[in-house]
Amino acid sequence: MAFFKLFARNRGALIGLIILGVVTFLAATAHLFFPDDPFSLAGTPMSGPGQNGYLLGSDSLGRDVAAGIAHGAKTSLLIGLLATLVAVCVGIVMGALAGYHGGIIDNLLMRLTEMFQTIPSFIFAILLVAIMKPSIESIVIAIAVVSWPAVARLVRGEFLSLRNREFVQACHTLGMSDTRIILGEILPNCLSPVIVIGSLMVASAILIESGLAFLGLGDPNIMSWGFQIGAGRTLLRSAWWICTFPGIAILLTVLAINLVGEGINDALNPRLRERS
Amino acid sequence: MTQLLDIKGLDIALPANSQRPLAVSGMDLQLSTNEIVCVVGESGSGKSLTARAIMGLLPAPHVRVASGEILFNGEDLVKVSDDRLRALRGSEISMIFQEPMTALNPVMTIGVQIDEVFRFHQKMPSKERRARALQLLHDVQLPDPEQALKAYPHELSGGQRQRAMIAMALALDPKILIADEPTTALDVTTQAQVLKLIKEMQETHGTGVLFITHDFGVVADIADRVCVMQNGLVVETGTRDQVLRHPEHPYTKALIGAVPDLMPRPARPRSDETVLKVNALEKTYRSGGGLFGGKGREVHAADDVTFDLARGETLGIVGESGSGKSTVARCIVRLNDAEAGEILLDGVDLRPLGRAAMRPHRSKIQMVFQDPFASLNPRTRVGKIIAQGPIMYGATQQDAKARTLELLDIVGLDARAYDRYPHEFSGGQRQRIGIARALALEPDILVADEPVSALDVSIQAQILTLLDDIRERMNLSMVFITHDLRVAAQVCDRLAVMQRGKVIEVGPTAQVFADPQAEYTRQLLAAVPGKDWFSKPDAPKVVAAAG
Numbered sequence: 033m034a035f036f037k038l039f040a041r042n043r044g045a046l047i048g049l050i051i052l053g054v055v056t057f058l059a060a061t062a063h064l065f066f067p068d069d070p071f072s073l074a075g076t077p078m079s080g081p082g083q084n085g086y087l088l089g090s091d092s093l094g095r096d097v098a099a100g101i102a103h104g105a106k107t108s109l110l111i112g113l114l115a116t117l118v119a120v121c122v123g124i125v126m127g128a129l130a131g132y133h134g135g136i137i138d139n140l141l142m143r144l145t146e147m148f149q150t151i152p153s154f155i156f157a158i159l160l161v162a163i164m165k166p167s168i169e170s171i172v173i174a175i176a177v178v179s180w181p182a183v184a185r186l187v188r189g190e191f192l193s194l195r196n197r198e199f200v201q202a203c204h205t206l207g208m209s210d211t212r213i214i215l216g217e218i219l220p221n222c223l224s225p226v227i228v229i230g231s232l233m234v235a236s237a238i239l240i241e242s243g244l245a246f247l248g249l250g251d252p253n254i255m256s257w258g259f260q261i262g263a264g265r266t267l268l269r270s271a272w273w274i275c276t277f278p279g280i281a282i283l284l285t286v287l288a289i290n291l292v293g294e295g296i297n298d299a300l301n302p303r304l305r306e307r308s
Numbered sequence: 309m310t311q312l313l314d315i316k317g318l319d320i321a322l323p324a325n326s327q328r329p330l331a332v333s334g335m336d337l338q339l340s341t342n343e344i345v346c347v348v349g350e351s352g353s354g355k356s357l358t359a360r361a362i363m364g365l366l367p368a369p370h371v372r373v374a375s376g377e378i379l380f381n382g383e384d385l386v387k388v389s390d391d392r393l394r395a396l397r398g399s400e401i402s403m404i405f406q407e408p409m410t411a412l413n414p415v416m417t418i419g420v421q422i423d424e425v426f427r428f429h430q431k432m433p434s435k436e437r438r439a440r441a442l443q444l445l446h447d448v449q450l451p452d453p454e455q456a457l458k459a460y461p462h463e464l465s466g467g468q469r470q471r472a473m474i475a476m477a478l479a480l481d482p483k484i485l486i487a488d489e490p491t492t493a494l495d496v497t498t499q500a501q502v503l504k505l506i507k508e509m510q511e512t513h514g515t516g517v518l519f520i521t522h523d524f525g526v527v528a529d530i531a532d533r534v535c536v537m538q539n540g541l542v543v544e545t546g547t548r549d550q551v552l553r554h555p556e557h558p559y560t561k562a563l564i565g566a567v568p569d570l571m572p573r574p575a576r577p578r579s580d581e582t583v584l585k586v587n588a589l590e591k592t593y594r595s596g597g598g599l600f601g602g603k604g605r606e607v608h609a610a611d612d613v614t615f616d617l618a619r620g621e622t623l624g625i626v627g628e629s630g631s632g633k634s635t636v637a638r639c640i641v642r643l644n645d646a647e648a649g650e651i652l653l654d655g656v657d658l659r660p661l662g663r664a665a666m667r668p669h670r671s672k673i674q675m676v677f678q679d680p681f682a683s684l685n686p687r688t689r690v691g692k693i694i695a696q697g698p699i700m701y702g703a704t705q706q707d708a709k710a711r712t713l714e715l716l717d718i719v720g721l722d723a724r725a726y727d728r729y730p731h732e733f734s735g736g737q738r739q740r741i742g743i744a745r746a747l748a749l750e751p752d753i754l755v756a757d758e759p760v761s762a763l764d765v766s767i768q769a770q771i772l773t774l775l776d777d778i779r780e781r782m783n784l785s786m787v788f789i790t791h792d793l794r795v796a797a798q799v800c801d802r803l804a805v806m807q808r809g810k811v812i813e814v815g816p817t818a819q820v821f822a823d824p825q826a827e828y829t830r831q832l833l834a835a836v837p838g839k840d841w842f843s844k845p846d847a848p849k850v851v852a853a854a855g
Contacts (some may be wrong), residue, residue: 199682199685202641202683206671207701217688220685221685
């Protein structure tokens, strides 16, 4: 409760949380409001917003844009969360091992991390999806693979500074095992920056997913905002609504997640906020 | 003597949710030319904020002067404009800080930094500025002023850095010098030299010095007048002799009473049983190098260190920073691996043991750490911090809890501490928790690495008494690492003096104090601040105690 109070002191974060709530609600109720397959050709193609019973219009094949956005929300959030979860887990393991043990292990793991970081992340993601065939799993894997190095570096830094703290040394003198020291003593102390970077990573994961879908590398059986924009891009001048509404959806969701992430950061690191 | 600074009714307000509304309240203080006024107090007494208020360096808007005047030659520094304040700082009033490494800019040479002071305040050709800077460094007795001009802060030692800071502060011959704990981060022999330097500089320039410190020994050595602060209030002011010889306020009396005197404690019979024997221990630190090799630096932190510890005895290892005393402690508890030598505990050599083989021996030898704020996991409850040791060695939850509550009682903490987090406790209380954790495994030997150096002097006395009490009760042997000879005199039966990784002298405390064999030990003893002031008059003199 005290945490929420701190969080709510940041007005932007509260707004972000509300937007995110709406998007989540939309994703959860998509099958209730739009029970039909969003890919189904529902009626007159190229109807404008409000025409022929389409709230946000229809695209060149007569698919309902509003239904696409609702079902796309599910895809975006799911992929964003899953990919982040995988990336954070991998990043924590790599970073913790490197930071705690130092020396050769650190050198090896960090050179490996750098290898991943030298390839531009979006191009790397395209490459991975193209190799693995587009599907939800391959997209999640691709996003996780390009995102974990940031977490690993962060966790490594925290571990490096914490492992020589006296309370960790006290655990050594008690004869505690490495696993217990890593999981029970050090990790809880570096979770707050990880939570913050994780919440911001959800946003970038959604962006990467949209980008992939826009390029036609999305899962062909699953509706996604990026796919909608890609499908409507050639008709931007004659049917603006096809691209615009999914675009706004992406914008708002990413913005909301960033605001929430910042709010969490402020609430977890109160001293940083006082400085501004 | 003319009055330079007149502080009247100064109130400094803290942010709304702080422990108390005013950091400093109703403070009155005068400073004249050619005198040193010491502001003494324990942590949180508001002494440093007073210094910052004079310099206009309070962290506004959270902490600000709420009311009162700070008159400098009749000009109120509280109301004066920022531009005027900037002109005064450095030229009329200057300041030296506790930690010269952070107060100096690490990417600029000493010469450039001193030059800046001249450039900002006066018009002077660059040749003359350089000559003046050189002269200053010469005045503060830096060994090679030419070289020091070109040196970066990290290339100088702590004492040299503080000398450079003093040179910079005195560059424009200010009327007031504010020194905020300038010798606290320094070794005792360096401290003595820097104090002497400040005194000399003050006498030649006729400067008024406001000296902030927590150490009554330093006060005794340097002060003309003393101002004692407690929780933001000035409780006593007077000349040095008045305050130190005849303190009026109970708090001043308590503070002065808490200063341990340099009298070794009475000798106790030494047990014949040796519990720990350290033989020819060697440890070298190598730094530098990397993935692709490269040349590193070598430091001999422990060089042929040999001593033994009898049952029930407290062995003090004393020395200055870098002498290797902490390294020895860490090697004994196997936080560091020594390269050669023996650490014999009950006839078993611990040094070559691997982690698994070491584990059964861990419980016999436990450690108390220096920093009570870093040595407890901030996210773990106190009960668990103490209980996790016994649980790891197979105690049931109930047994561990019962043991923990018993330990909390032994170290003088309430049973309610069990469910609290470390941040809810003060420094002294946290150190008690750290001691309880070390005792939880029922060790034979306690290694205490500077256990009181982060604590206020009144708390120090309590923790030292507690440690002594516990040693007695549990028949422990203790290795006590300290840089403070006063503390060593209080608790140690025998002393080992270390310098540059070598043990240069071992002997019973009284003997080492009365008749030091090594030149370095003599220097250390001579450098203890205020040594002539705090020996109790009825006690025999140090020399007489040799017997």
